[in-house]
Amino acid sequence: MDVEQCVALVTGGNRGIGEAFVKVLLEERHAAKVYVGSRDEAAAASLVAAFPGRCVAIALDVTNDIQVRAAAERCSDVNLLVNNAGLFTNQLLIGAADMGCARAEMDVNYFGPLAMTRAFAPILARNGGGGIINVLSAAAIVALPNMGGYSPSKAAARMLSTSSRAELKGQGTGVTALIVGSVDTRMAEHVQGAKEDPRYIARVGLHAIERGVDELDTDRMAIEVRAALNLDPKGLEKRLAKLLHATILSTGR
């Protein structure tokens, strides 16, 4: 997959890591065009104004089948799909009042990329194969009990990445899963410690799809989580359970 001159669609492209993908594609990687998927088209207005003719806003809630279908009809020239839109509700899995948040996270983080992949697979095939980048999380490789339904939804999306890579191999579509640790965006406002610049995640993600990398740990935290998992998986599970008890469960959220 050659990112230079590509036509990309970035879901949740109006802010955070998605916005960084849009900017890096247009400013640094000479993309021919980028569709900015945004629940509220107006939220992408400044991006559209900054890149006249090369940046197009589309109304796209990835949980809305009608909007997903409309996006596929309108963006038939896409050869790079970035499934970036994500939801983190910061609720417990068992202790939450009901299953609403867990269902919403599964809807956005798993069924969203699945719907987009199904809608755009034939388009990518017609446009030479192209590629799909799925923006996942370290929570996809390790169950983080203090993140409730987020971890299961990202783990499901990781399996989606593997299965869709196998299914779409024959049409020449590469699928890259990004294992992201901690990034300086609104989603991670509550997180302490070092946070990576969103542009860095976009840069390494684009290099990964170009090099045909299946799964990449994008930043220091992701690399550290992977290392801890490989070194002592049970020890890591115990430490995360202890952390949950020492923080959320003892303070009562």
Ligand SMILES: NC(=O)c1ccc[n+]([C@@H]2O[C@H](COP(=O)([O-])OP(=O)(O)OC[C@H]3O[C@@H](n4cnc5c(N)ncnc54)[C@H](OP(=O)(O)O)[C@@H]3O)[C@@H](O)[C@H]2O)c1
């Ligand atoms: N920040 C981190 O530390 C971190 C770590 C690991 C993984 N990630 C992953 O990175 C991706 C981007 O997150 P971020 O950090 O940039 O978070 P963010 O700043 O909260 O941005 C989330 C984006 O997703 C969009 N979105 C949410 N629900 C959507 C839906 N149903 N349909 C379409 N768009 C929707 C939001 O749109 P609105 O503006 O309309 O709300 C927003 O554009 C997510 O998949 C997240 O899980 C982030």
